[in-house]
Amino acid sequence: MTKWVYTFGDGQAEGNSGLKNLLGGKGANLAEMCNLGLPVPPGFTISTEVCTAFYENDRRYPLDLAAQVDAALRHVGTLTGRIFGDASNPLLVSVRSGARASMPGMMDTVLNLGLNDVTVEAMASLASNPRFAWDSYRRFITMYSNVVLDLDHHNFEDILEEFKDSKGFTLDTELSAEDWKQIVGAYKNCVQEKLGRPFPQDPHEQLWGAIGAVFGSWMNARAIKYRELHSIPESWGTAVNVQAMVFGNMGETSATGVAFTRNPSNGAKELYGEFLLNAQGEDVVAGIRTPQDITEAARIAAGSTKPSLEMSLPEAYAELVRIYGLLEKHYRDMQDLEFTVQQGKLWMLQTRNGKRTAKAALRIAVDLANEGLITREEAIQRIDPAALDQLLHPTIDPNATRVVLSTGLPASPGAATGAIVFTSEEAEQAVKEKRKVILVRVETSPEDIHGMHAAEGILTTRGGMTSHAAVVARGMGKPCVSGAGAIRIDMVSGTMTAGGRVLKRGDFITIDGSNGQVLLGEIAMLQPELSGEFGTLMGWADAFRRLRIRTNAETPLDARTAVKFGAEGIGLCRTEHMFFDGDRIIAMREMILADDEKGRRTALDKLLPMQRSDFVELFEIMRGLPVTIRLLDPPLHEFLPHEAREIQEVAEAMGTNAEKLRLRALELKESNPMLGFRGCRLAVAYPEIAEMQARAIFEAAIEAGRKSGAPVTPEIMVPLVMTKAELDLVKARIDAMAKMVGEEQGVELNYSVGTMIELPRAALKAGDIAKSAEFFSFGTNDLTQTTLGISRDDAGSFLGSYKARNILTEDPFVTLDQEGVGELVQLAAERGRRTRPDIKLGLCGEHGGDPASIAFCESVGLDYVSCSPFRVPIARLAAAQAALGKVTKAEG
Ligand code: PEP
Ligand code: MG
Secondary structure, eight states, X not given: OOOOEEEEETTEESOOGGGHHHHHHXXXXXXXXXXXXXXXOOEEEEOHHHHHHHXXXXXXXXXXXXXXXXXXXXXXXXXXXXXXXXXXXXXXXXXXXXXXXXXXXXSOEEEEETOOTTHHHHHHHHTTOHHHHHHHHHHHHHXXXXXXXXXXXXXXXXXXXXXXXXXXXXXXXXXXXXXXXXXXXXXXXXXXHHHSSOOOOOHHHHHHHHHHHHHHHTTSHHHHHHHHHHTOOGGGOEEEEEEEOOOSOSSTTOEEEEEESSOTTTOOSSOEEEEXXXXXXXXXXXXXXXXXXXXXXXXXXXXXXXXXXXXXSHHHHHHHHHXXXXXXXXXXXXXXXXXXXXXXXXXXXXEEEOOOOHHHHHHHHHHHHHTTSSOHHHHHHHSOGGGGGGGGSOEEOTTSOOOEEEEOEEEEOSEEEEEEEOSHHHHHHHHHTTOOEEEEESSOOGGGHHHHHHSSEEEESSOOTTSHHHHHHHHHTOOEEEOOTTOEEETTTTEEEETTEEEETTOEEEEETTTTEEEESOOOEEOOOOOTHHHHHHHHHHHHOOSEEEEEOOSHHXXXXXXXXXXXXXXXXXXXXXXXXXXXXXXXXXXXXXXXXXXXXXXXXXXXXXXXXXXXXXXXXXXXXXXXXXXXXXOGGGTSOOSHHHHHHHHHHHTSOHHHHHHHHHHHOOSSGGGSSXXXXXXXXXXXHHHHHHHHHHHHHHHHHHHHSSOOOOEEEEOSOOSHHHHHHXXXXXHHHHXXXXXXXXXXXXXXXXXEEOSHHHHHTHHHHTTTOSEEEEOHHHHHHHHHTOOTTTTHHHHHHHHHTTXXXXXXXXXXXXXXXXXXXXXHHHHHHHHOTTOEEEEOSGGGGOHHHHHHHHHTTOSEEEEOGGGHHHHHHHXXXXXXXXXXXXXX
C-alpha cells in the first residue's frame, strides 16, 4: 500500500526536512519543527504524489487516500483531545498548499474548516467567547466560498460594509457576537442565492472540498505563470497540509504574525517582522490593518505608537526569540517564520529559508560564515550570481533635485523611473512598445505578477513590508515602494493625487525603493559603488576560482568600470565600435566606401591618430593587464550610410559625388550581413587596414609603456578566421609592421597574435590554426549563429516558439548550447592544445557573463572568460561556484 499521508504533532513526525519533494517545503519543515520539539499544532500532510496521481487520473484520488486521511484526522483528534465534526468538542483545521519550492500566495488556503451551525455554538461555549466563534465562522464562509465555491470576496465584503454602515460602525472590532451571527446568516443566504444550494454543513464534505481546491489551484493561471517565471516543473505537484487550528483572534492576548530571523532587505541580524493582535493570518497578508512591529527597537525606529510584540506579549516574544535562534542554527540559514499566539501561548505555523534581496543575501552569507554557521565555500554557493544584478542597479544621484510627492515603505531596494500605469495589462503592453513604466496599484495580488514583471518598479498605496507587493518585488529584484497611504488613485479618471498634484496615466515618476520616496519626474541616477560584504564575498570567490575574468570593453568608461568590478584584463576590444560616433563614422565610411587603395589610405590616415590615442588610454587604464585588441570586424550594414544626408556628408569628406557614392553603397549592400564581407576578410582584401591598426596598436603600446612605466604586451586578435592561410596572411602584415615600428622607435616589441574561433571550420581545423595562433578566443556569438544556422539578427522572431515547444530550453545566444556549440569549443580546445600546449584559451561571446556557460568553460578548462563590465562580478562568482562544483563532483 502506498503511504499518501504523513502525520506530525506532539514532538513526533513521520516526515522530516529531507522529504521536501514528497511533503512540499511547508509539510517537511512542519515535520522537522515537530521533531525538534517546537510547539507546532498537530496535523498531517497529503503528499505531492497524490497531486501527481490526481492529475494523471483525470482528477481522481487514489482509492486508499480517504482511509488514510480519516486515520490521520483521528490521530490529530487524539493529540488535541477533539473530534473532527463533533457537535460538542469539535476539531477545526486549516487546509494549506505547500509545494517543493515556495510559491507565495499562488495557491489556496482555507482556515477554520469544520465550523457549521452546530460546531460554532460548541466553539463559542468552549472558548467562553461567542464573538470569537462567530467571527471565525464568517471568516470561514468567506474563504471557503471564495476558494472552493468560486464566489468572489466582494459579495461578502459588500454585505459587511452595508451592515456596518447601517449600524454606524467603522471598524470590524465594533461588531458584537450577535452582529457577526447576523452577518453569518446573510453570508449563507448569499451562497444559497448565488449557487442555488446551501453552504455545506458537513465537515467531511468541507474538508474534501478544500483538499480538491488546493490540488486544483496547482493548475490555476497565476500558479502556472509563477512556475513559468521560476522554472518550476509542473510535475512536482503540491502537497496539502491539514493542521489543527490555533487562533490568533481569541482576544487581546492572541495574535498572529510573520517574522524573518534577519532583515530580508539589508541582511542585518535582527528579528524582523510584523504582527497583529486579535487577528488571523490573512489579516497580516492582506495589509488592510496596519501591522505592529515585533521588537521595541523596530517600533522606536519606525516612530510607531502601536505597542510591539515585545511589550504587549512579552512571554510569547521571549519564546519566539528562543525558537528563532534555534531554527537558524538548525537550518544554518535565515528563516521566514509564521506564528500565532493563542491566549498567550506561541505556536509555530511555518519555517522556511527566507526570500531576500541580493544585498541581504550577501550580508547574510558573509555573516553566517563569519559566525561559523557555514563555510566560506557554502557562502559563495549560496549567492545566485545573476541576482548580483540587483546590486548593480543605479541609485538616485544625491545631488539631483528631488520633488517628493509622497513617502511609503522602502519595500525593495533600487530606484526606478517610468511612466505611470495603473493596471498590469497596461504595464505588459507598454513593455511590448519598449516604454518604461511604474506600476501603481492600491495593492497587488498574485494576478499582478505579469504586470510587476513588466514594470520597472512597483508603487502601492496599501500594505506593509510583508505585503504581496513587497515580498514579490524583493524576489524579483524590482524596486518597490509599498503602503504610500497618502497617495490617492482614481482608476476612473486614470489619475493619481500625491503631494497636492494630480498626475495622469503616462506622466513620469521615480521611486526610491531604498527609502520609500515617490518622486516627480525622471531623476538622474548614479552607478552603484561596491564595498563591504560585496567585496568580502568577491574576495572569497577569487580565492576559489581558477578561470580568469576579463571584460569586453573599448571605451575608457567601460574599461574603468570593469577594472573597478575586478576585471583582470580586456578579452575583447571591438575596434569597429570605436568608430560609431561623430566625425569618426564619416572617416570610417570613407574608408569602407573608397574604391581604390589610395582612397582607403587617405581615410586610414585620418583614422590612425584616433586609434592610437584610444589605445594609449586603454593601455594606461589597464596598467599592464592583458589587452586583446581585435582587428576590424564591421558587419558592413551597421556602417554603411543609408540616408541621403549621410551619403552627402561622406561624399563631401571624400571630395566625390553623392550619386557615385550611393551606387557604391548599393553595390555593397548585403542580404546576409553577418556572414558577409567582415572579419579578416576585410584584412585579406585590403591589408592596409590591418596595417594601420597594427601601427596604431604598436605605437600606442610604446607610448603607454613609456608614460606608465608598465610594459604593454598587446594581444592582437584576428576575427572570423576559417583557415590558417587567412591568419598567416594577416599575421605577416602585423609582424612586418611590428618590425617597422620597432625600428622607427628603436625598441623591441612584445606582442602576441591569435585568432577568434567563431566558425565551425575554424573549430575543426583548430589544430592547424594553432600552428600560427598564440591564443584562441571563442566568439560564441558567431559560433552559435554559424553552428545552428540561426542568424543573430532575426532569431527573435521564432526562438519564442522553439522555447514554448521545449525544442530549445534556453535562448542559445544567452546560454551556450553545450551539446552542439559546446562540443565544437571542447574539440577546438583539445586540438589547439595538442599543437601548442601553452596556447591561451578564452571565450568572449555574450556567454562569458552567463553562469551556466561559465560552468561549461570551467569544465573544458578554458583560461578565461570575457564579458561586459557589469557582468564581471557575476562572472567572478559564477567561476568560483563552477570551480567548487567541480571539486564536489570529483569527491562525490
Ligand atoms: C562573437 O562572435 O562571439 C564575438 C565576440 O564577436 P562579435 O559579437 O563582435 O561578432
Ligand atoms: Mg564575432
